[in-house]
Amino acid sequence: xxTPQEISCTPLGRLEQISANADLSLQSNTASNIVDGxxxxxSKWIGEGNNREVFLTLEQMSLIKGISIKWxxxxxxxYSFEVQTSQNxxxxxxxxxxxxxxxxxxxxxxxxxxxxTARYVKIQVTGNSIDSTHGxxxxxxxxxxxxxxxxxxxxxxxxxxxxxxxxxxxAKSIYEQELNDDYFNHQFFFEDSQGGLVFRAPVxxxxxxxxxxxxxxxxxxMLRRGDTSIKTQGVNANNWVFSSAPAEDLADAGGIDxxxxxxxxxxxxxxxxxxxxxxxxxxxxxxxxxxxxxxxxYRKLPQNELGAIYLAHEILGGDDVYYEVIGSRSQSAxxxxxxxxxxxxxxxxxxxxxxxxxxTLERKNQEDLxxxxxxxxxxxxxxGQYMYFKAGVYNQNNTGDDSDYxxxxxxxxxxxxx
Numbered sequence: 001x002x003t004p005q006e007i008s009c010t011p012l013g014r015l016e017q018i019s020a021n022a023d024l025s026l027q028s029n030t031a032s033n034i035v036d037g038x039x040x041x042x043s044k045w046i047g048e049g050n051n052r053e054v055f056l057t058l059e060q061m062s063l064i065k066g067i068s069i070k071w072x073x074x075x076x077x078x079y080s081f082e083v084q085t086s087q088n089x090x091x092x093x094x095x096x097x098x099x100x101x102x103x104x105x106x107x108x109x110x111x112x113x114x115x116x117t118a119r120y121v122k123i124q125v126t127g128n129s130i131d132s133t134h135g136x137x138x139x140x141x142x143x144x145x146x147x148x149x150x151x152x153x154x155x156x157x158x159x160x161x162x163x164x165x166x167x168x169x170x171a172k173s174i175y176e177q178e179l180n181d182d183y184f185n186h187q188f189f190f191e192d193s194q195g196g197l198v199f200r201a202p203v204x205x206x207x208x209x210x211x212x213x214x215x216x217x218x219x220x221x222m223l224r225r226g227d228t229s230i231k232t233q234g235v236n237a238n239n240w241v242f243s244s245a246p247a248e249d250l251a252d253a254g255g256i257d258x259x260x261x262x263x264x265x266x267x268x269x270x271x272x273x274x275x276x277x278x279x280x281x282x283x284x285x286x287x288x289x290x291x292x293x294x295x296x297x298y299r300k301l302p303q304n305e306l307g308a309i310y311l312a313h314e315i316l317g318g319d320d321v322y323y324e325v326i327g328s329r330s331q332s333a334x335x336x337x338x339x340x341x342x343x344x345x346x347x348x349x350x351x352x353x354x355x356x357x358x359x360t361l362e363r364k365n366q367e368d369l370x371x372x373x374x375x376x377x378x379x380x381x382x383x384g385q386y387m388y389f390k391a392g393v394y395n396q397n398n399t400g401d402d403s404d405y406x407x408x409x410x411x412x413x414x415x416x417x418x
Contacts, residue, residue, distance in 0.1 A: 001013040010183045013191030014198060015141040016059035020045075023053045026133075031055070034139045037268050039108075040403040041201075044072050044137045047125065047192065048230060052134055056141060059193065061087065065118050066142040068108040068186045069101070070403070072135025075104040079128045081355070083111070085118035092122060103129065107202075108140065110186040115143075127357050137403075142186060144334070150195040154179050156225045159392075161188040162205030162215035171206040171216070176226040185262050188217040196265075196409035201281075201395040201417060203270060204402035218392030220287075222413055223254035232291075235386045240417050243379035244354040253386065255417025257354065260284060260389045263347040263412035266340070271302045273400030275331045281406040283395035284348060286357075288385050291316050293375060296348060298340070298397070298408075306339025309348075311359055311371060316379030325361055339368075345411070350389070355381060389415050 022031035022045060029046035031054055035150045036043055045054060058064075064085055071079055083096035093239030095113040102109055111394035121141055125134045159174040163185075174183055184190055188200050194253055203216040222231040224238040250256055262284060269279045284296040291314045308327030322329060327336025340346055340363070345361040357373040379385075391413050395406045 003260055012142055013144055013193060013195070015062045015064065015143055015145070016058050016193045017056050017139075017141060019057045020139070021055050022047055024048065028153055029135070034136050035140070039070055039138050039405065040272070040401045044135050046133065046135045048134075049132050050125070050127045052125045054123045054125070054139070056123075056135065056139060057089075058119045058121070058141065060145055061117060061119045062093070062141075062145045062193075063115060063144050064113060064121065064141060064143040065115055066110055066112050066186065067096075067121065067123075068106045068110045068138075068140040068142065069298050070106075070137040070139075071101050071122070072102055072137055073101070073106065075130050077128045077130040078103040078222050079134060080126045082124045082126065083113060084122045084124070085104040085113075085116045085186040086120040086122070087118050089120045093118070103316065108187055109139065110142075132269050140186070141364070142190065144227070145193055150197060152410065154219075156415070157219040157413075159183070159219055160191060160208055160218050161185055161288055162201055162207070163188065166343070171208045175228075176222055176224075187386075192409050194409075194411070196408045196411045197413075198267075198407065199392040200407040201393045202403060202405040203273065203395065203397055203400040205218075214395050214398050216392065216394040217395055218390050219413070220390055221388040223388075223417070227348045233386070235384060239386035239388050241386055242352060242354055242375075242380055243418075245345075245385065246383045249383055249385075253321065257352045257391065258286075258387070258415065258417040260286075260350045260391065261347065261414040262391055262410055263345065264408050264410045265343050265345050266298045266300075266406075266408045267343060268405060268407040269298070269300050269307070269342070269405045270395070270397040270400045270406060272404045273397045277397040277399050278331070279307070280329075281408070282396060283391070283408055284350065285388055285390040285394070286350060287328075287390055288316070288353070288380060288387055293352075293378065293380055293387070294359065294373065295352060296350070296359070297329065300339075300342060301331070301333060304333070304339070306336050306341050308333065308336045308339060309361055311373070313357070313373050313375070313378070316382070316385070318379075323373070325359070325371055347412075
C-alpha cells in the first residue's frame with residue numbers, strides 16, 4: 001500500500017534533478033538536455049505533437065513549490081502546458097493547470113505551483129501558438145528538502161542582480177532588510193538543496209553603472225547592517241579602512257583591516273564569445289572608492305577539464321598587477337596541473353593587515369596556496385580611501401550568447417574587522 005510522505009520546511013531553493021526523460025524526442029534533442037545546465041545552442045529537448053510529456057526525477061523527496069522553464073521560442077511562440085507531481089511515479093497530483101508561457105520572455109520563466117511533497121515532476125506540453133513542434137532548453141525545480149538551511153548570515157550585505165523594472169537600464173539592488181526576509185530570485189539568487197547560496201549572472205543583463213561592462217550577481221558588504229541613516233559610500237560606519245590609513249580615517253571607519261573567508265563551488269562558466277573572455281568569472285573582491293585592491297578570478301576554458309585561479313591587484317589610479325595561483329590566466333592555457341573542476345568545493349581567504357594583503361587558497365587534503373601582496377606603494381593608505389568586501393559572481397564575458405552565464409554556490413561567507 002502506498003503511503004504518502006510529507007515534508008515541512010520554509011527555505012525556497014533549487015532542487016537537485018538527477019534525470020529527465022520524455023515520451024517522445026526528435027533525434028538527438030533528448031530530454032536529458034533540459035537538466036544539463038546549458039541554456040542555449042543545441043542542448044534542448046524537442047518533441048513533435050501536442051500533449052507531449054516530459055518527466056523529471058529529483059534526487060530525493062522534496063517539497064516542490066515552483067518551476068522555471070526556458071522555452072525554445074525562436075518565433076516568439078507561446079506554449080500551453082500543465083504540471084503534475086508524484087511521490088511514486090505512478091499516482092499524479094495536478095499542481096498547475098492551463099498555463100501559457102510568455103512569448104516575449106526568452107529567459108527562464110518561473111511558475112508558482114500548488115505545494116506538494118514529491119520526487120517526480122511531469123510537464124505536459126498541450127500545444128503552442130505556431131505549430132505542433134515543442135522545445136525546452138532547461139527546467140529547474142524549486143522548493144526545499146528536510147534539514148535544508150543556509151548558515152550564511154546576510155545582515156551586513158546587500159545584493160546586486162542584473163535586472164531592473166525597465167529592460168537593461170540598471171541592475172537592481174536588494175538592501176539588507178529585504179535580503180534577509182527570505183529574498184528569492186529564480187534566475188539570479190537562490191539556495192541549493194544543501195543550503196548554499198547560488199549566484200548566477202548571464203552574459204546579457206542590466207549593469208550596476210554606465211561604466212560597467214559586465215553583469216553580476218554579487219553581495220556588497222554593508223557594515224551599517226540596515227541603518228539607512230548611514231550613507232553607503234565614504235569613510236564612515238558602513239565601510240572599513242586599512243590600518244595604514246590616516247588617524248582621522250581610522251576613527252571614522254566602521255572597521256579597520258579585515259578578513260573574508262568563503263567556501264564555494266563554481267558550477268558553470270561561459271563557453272561562448274571572444275576567446276579572451278570565455279570561461280572567466282570574479283568570485284571575490286576588495287573594492288575601494290574606484291579601484292580594487294584585489295579581485296579573485298576563476299577561469300576554466302572549454303577545452304580544459306580544470307580551472308585556474310588568479311588574482312588582480314589594482315594600483316590606485318594605475319594598472320593591474322596579476323598573480324597566478326593555479327594555472328594560467330591565458331586564453332590559450334593548457335589544462336592546469338592541480339586545477340579546480342566545476343562543482344569542486346574549495347575555499348579562499350583574504351586577509352589585510354595594514355599594507356599587507358594575504359590570499360590563501362584552501363582545498364581538502366591539499367596544502368594551502370598562499371600569495372602575499374605588498375601594497376606599500378599602491379596608494380590605498382591615502383586619506384579618504386574606504387573598503388568593502390564583495391562575494392558572488394561577476395561575469396567577465398559580454399561577447400557570448402545572451403543566455404550563456406556564470407554560476408557559483410557559496411556554502412560559507414564570513415567577514416570580520418577590528
